[in-house]
Structures are given as C-alpha cells and as structure tokens.
Amino acid sequence: MQDAQRLMLNFELELAEEKSLRLEQENKLKSIIIERNQSKHRFLMTVISGAIVMLVLLVYVYMRERNLKLKMSHLAMTDFLTGCPNRRNAMHQAKVMLSNQVNKKHSMTIAILDVDNFKAVNDTYGHDVGDKVLQNLSSIMLGALRETDVMGRYGGEEFIILLPNAGEKEVTIIFYRMQQALKNHICEYKGESIVLPITISMGASVVSYVPEQLDENEQKLLLDTIIKKADNKAYEAKEEGKDQLRFVAVSIDS
Numbered sequence: 001m002q003d004a005q006r007l008m009l010n011f012e013l014e015l016a017e018e019k020s021l022r023l024e025q026e027n028k029l030k031s032i033i034i035e036r037n038q039s040k041h042r043f044l045m046t047v048i049s050g051a052i053v054m055l056v057l058l059v060y061v062y063m064r065e066r067n068l069k070l071k072m073s074h075l076a077m078t079d080f081l082t083g084c085p086n087r088r089n090a091m092h093q094a095k096v097m098l099s100n101q102v103n104k105k106h107s108m109t110i111a112i113l114d115v116d117n118f119k120a121v122n123d124t125y126g127h128d129v130g131d132k133v134l135q136n137l138s139s140i141m142l143g144a145l146r147e148t149d150v151m152g153r154y155g156g157e158e159f160i161i162l163l164p165n166a167g168e169k170e171v172t173i174i175f176y177r178m179q180q181a182l183k184n185h186i187c188e189y190k191g192e193s194i195v196l197p198i199t200i201s202m203g204a205s206v207v208s209y210v211p212e213q214l215d216e217n218e219q220k221l222l223l224d225t226i227i228k229k230a231d232n233k234a235y236e237a238k239e240e241g242k243d244q245l246r247f248v249a250v251s252i253d254s
C-alpha cells in the first residue's frame with residue numbers, strides 16, 4: 001500500500017515537473033515570437049522612416065533646383081543694375097505686344113528714351129553715383145508709367161518703353177509726368193544728398209493698325225522699323241536741344 005502511494009506521489013511529481021517544463025518551453029516560445037514580431041515591427045518602422053526621410057530629401061532637392069532655375073531665368077531676363085527687363089526680354093515683350101495689336105482699332109506706342117548728358121554725371125560724381133542715378137531714374141520713370149506699360153533697359157542710359165493702348169495724348173502725359181519727377185531728382189549716396197536734376201529725350205513711334213496677314217518675318221521687320229524710327233526721333237530730340245519728346249506715326253507701308 002505504501003509502495004503504491006509512493007509510486008502515485010512520484011508519478012504526480014513527474015507530471016508536475018513535466019507540466020512546468022512544458023509551461024517554461026511555451027513561455028520561451030512565446031517570448032521568441034514576441035521578440036521576432038517586435039524586431040519585424042522595428043525593421044518596418046526603420047524602412048518607413050527611411051522612406052520618409054528620402055522623400056523629404058527628394059522634395060527639398062527638387063524645390064531647390066526649381067527655385068534655382070526660376071532665379072536663373074529671372075536673372076537672364078533682368079537688367080542687373082536697374083532690375084528692369086533687359087533688352088532681350090523687352091524685345092520679346094514688344095513682339096508679343098505687336099502681335100496683340102493685330103486688327104485693333106486703338107494705337108500702341110513704342111518709345112526710346114535717352115537720358116540727357118549722362119556722361120557729365122559720371123565725369124562729375126564718378127561711376128558709382130552714375131549707377132545709383134540710373135537706378136533712381138528707372139524707378140522714377142516706372143512710377144510715371146501705367147500698370148500695363150513695360151520699360152526695359154535698351155542699353156547704357158537708353159530705355160525702351162512699350163505702351164499698349166496709347167497714342168500721342170497718353171504718351172505726352174506720361175512724358176510730362178517723367179519730366180516733372182526727374183526735375184526734382186536727388187541722389188542719396190554715402191550719406192550725401194546730391195541735387196541732380198535730370199532731363200530726358202524721347203522718340204515715340206505710334207502704331208495705329210497692324211493687319212493680320214503679316215507673317216512672323218514681316219512682323220519682325222515691322223518691329224525693327226518701329227524701334228528704328230523711335231530711335232531716330234530720340235536722336236532728333238537730342239539734336240534739337242534735348243529735354244523733349246518727338247513723335248512719328250508708323251503705318252505698314254512706311
């Protein structure tokens with residue numbers, strides 16, 4: 001009887017040991033599975049955050065390139081001293097203005113404006129003051145224009161002005177506004193205020209009608225003629241005493 005009880009006790013003990021061993025193994029297995037899941041999760045998180053960093057980096061590089069390109073193309077179209085459209089840009093806008101003028105009833109004007117006696121400004125005050133004066137002048141003259149007008153630097157102290165919807169009357173008013181503003185020009189330079197009244201000479205070609213049958217080449221020739229005639233008139237204004245505006249009417253067969 002005692003032997004049977006001992007056997008039974010031993011059997012129960014072995015059973016309990018086996019159970020706890022199994023439990024231990026099960027726990028080990030569970031923690032291995034948990035650990036594996038956690039490391040899978042960590043790997044996934046690393047991949048996702050890496051992808052986000054890459055994406056942010058790509059967007060940053062793309063934006064930087066795009067801004068750089070925009071800046072470069074802006075610089076390529078802008079006069080570095082005055083900030084106005086440069087000659088190439090102004091000529092392009094003149095071409096567009098001329099093609100917009102096709103079949104229109106109202107006039108448009110292209111003017112060449114030349115600052116009078118500018119060499120004397122450089123000779124008297126130096127090239128740096130000359131540069132500052134050119135910057136001042138361009139912003140004063142821009143202020144006298146309408147929103148639709150365009151002023152570009154044509155070269156040196158010469159500017160080209162594109163005036164859609166404008167004939168002699170409108171251009172005369174604008175020229176007068178410029179004259180008045182330039183007459184009171186003061187140049188601030190290195191803490192000094194230099195009183196420097198400026199006068200300008202301007203030649204203006206008034207174009208009243210552009211027929212639609214002109215091809216691209218003929219439009220280009222017409223534009224060259226318009227500008228040449230405005231330039232000649234500016235020269236004439238200089239020859240005849242400066243500080244004045246001269247007009248020429250351009251018609252297709254002129």
Ligand SMILES: Nc1nc2c(ncn2[C@@H]2O[C@H](COP(=O)(O)OP(=O)(O)OP(=O)(O)O)[C@@H](O)[C@H]2O)c(=O)[nH]1
Pocket residue numbers: 081114115116117118119120122126127128129130131134155156157238242
């Ligand atoms: N400071 C400065 N001077 C310039 C610039 N571009 C052209 N000039 C000067 O503009 C002057 C133009 O001289 P001229 O062609 O004799 O003309 P002007 O003295 O205005 O005489 P008129 O045209 O007869 O009234 C020259 O001295 C050029 O050096 C510039 O970007 N900066």
